[in-house]
Amino acid sequence: MPSWPVNQWYVAAYSQDIKDELFGRTVCGEPLVFYRTSDGEVVALADRCVHRRYPLSRSQLVDDQVVCGYHGFTYDKTGRCVAVPGQTRIPRSARVPAWPVLEQDSLVWVWIGDPELADTSRVPRAPWLDSTAYTTVRGMEPLKARYDLLVDNLLDLSHETYLHGGYIGTPEVAETPITTEVDEDAQVVYVSRHMDDAECPPFYAKSTGIEGRITRWQDIEYHPPCLYLLHSRVAPVGTPDPVEGQPDDGAFHVEVAYAITPETEHSTHDFWMVARDFALGDREVSDFLAENNRTVVLQDVDALDVLEVVVEGEKDNYQELSINIDTGGLAARRILKQQREAGAAVTAEA
């Protein structure tokens, strides 16, 4: 059984990454090739020619068909082979698997599992990533660590105080108690940390222009296995709390999102996005947030790459200790375990 859940949707790329050219990416151990057809449709095929296993991502895209760069086997967007070199008969088994894809909220999702079970209504939403009411910066960093180390990292933001001091961490983050909620049916983990009177870290001070102390809310909404949303609300101390159904004009809102996509058992695609509802289109603010968030992500990458080596080295006698700050992370692990077991059961039935 792989360490990630199968029969799940994962983010494979940003919409802007998939153009009318071949794009190779391994998702959950599956080498895939993506491209966009002349109609704008995103296609995902197995990235191996059926003939001699040559990567199709190193091939040519001609009239929405992939022509293998080794011997010219040609595939349509469904993965069916439509031409082979030197003969007219195309072997019946000449086909590469096509993978269900959904493009939504500026993200390209791929279904890893039985294609018959792919249900697009289960893909969690993040509409601000594709909304004119927000300006978004984004990136992706390769992580040489298993995906669940990143889940652990993101579910407990008290590490900001120590790993990200001077950027997004201040003493209050680690000192403020959290509230954790788990919706069993929807499979969502929610971790809420509301700081009433906190130092404003440079990330927010420079981007918002706030001087002085702030009310800082961090509300994590994790949709296992892949999508992590951090609803961040920052306002000068004394700003009234938001009232449901009314605009929260006194506050600045930053929607941070991560897509946590396993590449292999020991590597992960770490997609990060920062959407804001202020300074819309301001290039200077965008550059500042992009550079700072990338620095923060790279601080995590550096730590988790080291941790991967440690965890792998101690896998036969691994021991850890959990405390109150880990309540949300433990809940996430439990749901991921449920999803892994459910995916394995379906695979076994097939």
Place this chain on the structure above:
Amino acid sequence: MSARSAPATAEQHTLVRADLPPPRRMLSGDHVYRVVWKLATDVLVGYCWCGESHESEDPIELWEWLLDHPDTHGSDGDGSA
């Protein structure tokens, strides 16, 4: 929707106690577990969606309790430990 017994009312989840954070629920599903941090202590208070609650200083023990008391579901739990 789960086939399990009827969910607790919101009131069962949101009893106001002076030593707990404000009872503001974030998730609105019928089967939501909630863990709050007792103010100025190291104690966690966990609420099952059925209204039963339990206190612990160990999140692992607390999650085990929350998940392992299905026999009490549907009873007239008053939300206290």
